[in-house]
Amino acid sequence: MIKKEKMRVISSRQVAKDTTEMVLQNTYISETSVPGQFLHIFLDGHTLRRPISIADINKDRQTVTILFKKLGDGTEQLAKVTEGMLLDVLGPSGNGFDMCLEEGDTALLIGGGIGVPPMYSLGKKYSERNIQVVSVLGFQSKEYVFYEEKFKELGKTHIVTNDGSYGAKGFVTDVLCKVRGFDHYYSCGPIPMLKSVKNTLEGKRGSISLEERMGCGIGACYACVVPAQTEEGYKKICSDGPVFDVLEVVL
Amino acid sequence: MIKKEKMRVISSRQVAKDTTEMVLQNTYISETSVPGQFLHIFLDGHTLRRPISIADINKDRQTVTILFKKLGDGTEQLAKVTEGMLLDVLGPSGNGFDMCLEEGDTALLIGGGIGVPPMYSLGKKYSERNIQVVSVLGFQSKEYVFYEEKFKELGKTHIVTNDGSYGAKGFVTDVLCKVRGFDHYYSCGPIPMLKSVKNTLEGKRGSISLEERMGCGIGACYACVVPAQTEEGYKKICSDGPVFDVLEVVL
Amino acid sequence: MMNLEVHLPGLNLKNPVMPASGCFGFGREYSQFYDLGKLGAVIMKAATGEARLGNDTPRVAETSSGMLNAIGLQNPGVEKIIENEVPFLAKYDTAIIANVAGSTLEEYEFVASTFNEAKDVCALELNISCPNVKEGGIQFGTDPYMAAKVTEKVKEASNLPVYVKLSPNVTDFVSMAKAVEKAGADGLSMINTITGMQIHLPTQKPLLSNKTGGLSGPAIKPIAIRMIYEVKQQVSIPIIGMGGISNAEDVLEFLLAGASAVAVGAANFTNPFICSEIIDNLPSTLEKYGINSVQDAIGKAVF
C-alpha cells in the first residue's frame, strides 16, 4: 500500500557526472518495497512529484537507495537536498518485477542510463536467491558510468558507452549477442532502447520497466497510460506498472 | 545609490510575538544607509521583493538591523532564514528622514507596530548628536511590544497598547497631549494612525514615513504613488519617499 | 462549532470541499489515503457515451505554479461508470456529481439521460469546456447559443440538477453564464483549464503530444477569482468554484468571491491528502478572519 511518508536523507553523494546516489531512511518504505517500485517525491514549489526508482533496499538499516540524474529543475533541486533533511515521499509506488526465476536460472539485466538503478535492486535480490545475474549496462559516455563494481559483485557485467569512451562502443543491443543462456530478461531505459531490446531478444521471456510523465502517480488521472493488449486497450504505468511483461504493452 | 547586494545573516531572533530582529552584514549597505531608508528583500519563489525598514546601522561591525512582523507568506519565509545564510537585497532604498534638528532641539518619535523600527535608527542617530528624543510607541497588545529598553536609553518613552495590556491604553494620539515642547515630529505606522497624528499635531513641523505595496521599489513602475501637492500631483513612495514632509503628501 | 454546511440544488453538503473532475478518478485510489466520507462531494472523471482512449502521451507537463494536461477525456464510458464506479463511491457518505462530456448534442443527451438510472448520483456537471479534445466540448463552451442549447437539451434529458462548467477561454464569460442560466442551468462550475502550451527545448517541439493542454493550479487562481466575482454579480444560480485551490485560505477566497462550494484539482497530485487537510483547516481559517460559517462567507467580497 502506498503511504505518504517522511524519509530522512542519510547520505547524498555524486557517483558519476550529474548523477546522485541518495540513501533514505524510513521504516515503512524499507520494509515494504520490492525491486521495480518507485518513490514519488515532492519537491518544494513544484506541482508535480518526481518518480524515482528504488535502486537498493536495506531492511536492516531501514533504508532505500535512489540514484538519479540531473535533468531539469526538479532533479537539480533534489540533488541539493543534504544529509539530515526530510523528503516527502509517496511510496512504495507501482508494482515490482515479476521475480519468476528459481535457483539455478539466469537473469539478464539490461539497463540504459537512469534505467540502470532499478536493475540493481533486482539483481541483488536475485543473487541473494542464488540466481545467476548477467548485466548489460549502457551509458552515454565514460563520465556517466556508475555502479559498475556493484554490478560486478552480482555477476558478469558488460558496460557499453555510446561514444566508446568506456567498455564496448555502441548500444546495449550491440553486446546482447554475446550473452547466451538466460531464462528471463529485465530491462529499463529509454523507449527506443526498450524497443530494440525487445526486437533483438524476440521470442525470449522478458519484463520491461517504462517511464512516462505522471500526474497523480497512483492511477487516478490517466496521465501515464501505455497502449496494451487488454480489453480496455491501455495500462497505467504508475499503478499497473511501471513493470510489464514485454508482450503486454505496445511500445 | 541603490545596489543589489548579498547580505549575510549575522543573527536572527524573536523579540516579540511574531516579530523578528535580524542583523545583516554588508559593507556597502552599512556604510551608505541613513535612518528612514529601507531594504528591498528578495525571497525565493516570490515575484515581488519585500520592503523592510532599516532599524539600526552599525558602521563598525558593517551591519544593519531590521525588525519585521510575520504578516504573510513572505515575512514568514524571511523569519525562517537563519544565521549564515545570504539575503539578496536592493538597498539602501528610498530617502532618509530630514534630520533638520540641531543640538538642544527635541525630536518626537511616534511609531505604530511595524512603524516602530525606522524610529529607532533615527532616534539613535539624533541622540548621538545630542538631540533630545521622546518616543511614543504603539502596539496591539503586551506580547507585541519590542525595543522598549532600547528606546528608553535614547530618552523618555511612552508605550501604548490598544487593549491596555501594557503601558497606557488606546492609541498613540491618546498620549501625544502629554508630550510638550518638541521641535519636529517623526512618525511611521498605518495610514489611519498617521492621519490622526497629523490632525492631533496640526501646526507642528513633522515628517512621516509611508507604506504602500510596491512593484519595482526603485521608481520605475508607478505602483506606489501617493497624491501630493506638486505639479505632477503625486509622489512615488519608493523613490521620492518613503519619508515625506507631513504637508507634502495627501493622506 | 463552525458550521461548514452548504445547500445547493440537489446537493446538501456537510462541507463545501470536493475534488475536481479528472483529478480524482472515481475515488478508488484516494480512498486508500483517507475516508472519502469526509468530502462534501466527489466530482467524477468525465463520462462520454462510449469508452474513450484519450490523447497520446505525454499528457502532462509542469509549469510555474501549475501544470498542463491533455488527457483527452479518457474514460470507460457512461455505462461502465454507472456499473463499476458509482457503486464504489456510493459506499461513502458523500454526494456524487457526474461530469458529462460529449462530441455532439446527442451524446450529451445520451450521457445525461443514462445517469438518470444511477440513483446515487446527485447532480450533473456539464462539461462544455474541455480544451483537450478535437471535437466536442469546447465549441459548446465558447458560443453562448450553443451553450444554451446543450444546457436545455441536457436539462430535458436529465432529472438531476445541472451545473454547467464554463470555459475561461472566452472574451465574455458573463454572457456565457447568463445564457446557460437562462437555459435552465441549476448552477455553474468554473473555471475549467486555460489553454496553454510548453515547448520542450531539447526536441524543439511542443512537449504534449496534443500540442496544447489545459493550464491549472495556483497560477490560474487570480483568473478564476475574477471570473467568479464578475459572474456572481450577474447571475443568481450558485457557483462551484475552482482553479488553483491548494489550502483553506484559498477556499475562503473563492467563497468570498462568490463560490458556494469549491473543487480542488491539481493540488491532489501534489498532496493526495489535500482535500482532507483543507476540510480540517477550514474551521480555524474561517475563525481567524472572523467568519461564522461557510454560508456567511459566500459572496461577501462582492456586495
Place this chain on the structure above:
Amino acid sequence: MMNLEVHLPGLNLKNPVMPASGCFGFGREYSQFYDLGKLGAVIMKAATGEARLGNDTPRVAETSSGMLNAIGLQNPGVEKIIENEVPFLAKYDTAIIANVAGSTLEEYEFVASTFNEAKDVCALELNISCPNVKEGGIQFGTDPYMAAKVTEKVKEASNLPVYVKLSPNVTDFVSMAKAVEKAGADGLSMINTITGMQIHLPTQKPLLSNKTGGLSGPAIKPIAIRMIYEVKQQVSIPIIGMGGISNAEDVLEFLLAGASAVAVGAANFTNPFICSEIIDNLPSTLEKYGINSVQDAIGKAVF
C-alpha cells in the same frame, strides 16, 4: 560567436531582448544598474494624449508565480515623454519603442502622430489591450473590427512601423491577429496581461483598489506560448513575444514558438539586472540546445 541579431520592421536589434512596457519606466532607474546600450531595445511606459494619474492604490498584488497590476496607464503625457524621456534614452545605443495608448480613436491618432516628431523613436507599440482603465484600450482589443480600425488610423497618422499589442482576454485571438495584420500592422506584440483578481482576506474585499488587475509573470507563460504558436501559423508579420519570461531558456521557448524578439516585464521587479543577465546567458543557452543563431530559432517549433 553566436549571432544574436534580429531584424524586424524599423528595428535592427543587436539582440532580441527588451524590457516590456510599463515595467521599466523610461529607463532612468534601471540605468543605474547596467548600461542600457546592452539592450536590444527599450519599450517605454504607455503614453497617452494628456498626463494621467492612474488608479488609486494599492495597485499591485503578488500571486503564485506572478503578480497583478492595475497602474491605470499613469504617465506624463506624450509631449512630456518626448521632451524629457526620449532624449535620455537616446543617449544609449538601443532602439526605442513607444507604447501608444488612448481612450478614443482620436487620442490614439494624436499620440501616434505626436511621436512622428521624436526622431529617436524607432517603432510604436499600439496598446489596445490594457485591462486596467475604464475607458479605452481594452474595447479596441477585444473586437476585431475596432482593432483593425485603430490600427488603420494609427498607421495613417504615423510614419513609424506599428506593432499591435494584443490582449489574451479573448476567445479568438487568431482573428484579432489577422484583423490587425490586414489593417496594416507591421508586427504584433503579445501578450498583454490577463485580467485577474485577488481577495484580501483580512478586509474581505478585492485587494486592488481597481478591483481587477492584469496578471503577469511566469504563471502566464504557457498561455503566451500557446497564443504565439497559434498566431505564428496564421500570420506572416513578426511577433514580439512576452509573458512570464525570466531567464534565457524562456527566451528560447518564445523564439521557438514563433516570437522574433521578446520583452521582459515583471521579472525586472524581481531582479533589476534580469534583462542584462538574460542577454549574457543567451548565447550559451542557444548553444546548449544546438541552435546557431537567434534567427535560426524563430518559429522552429511551429513548422
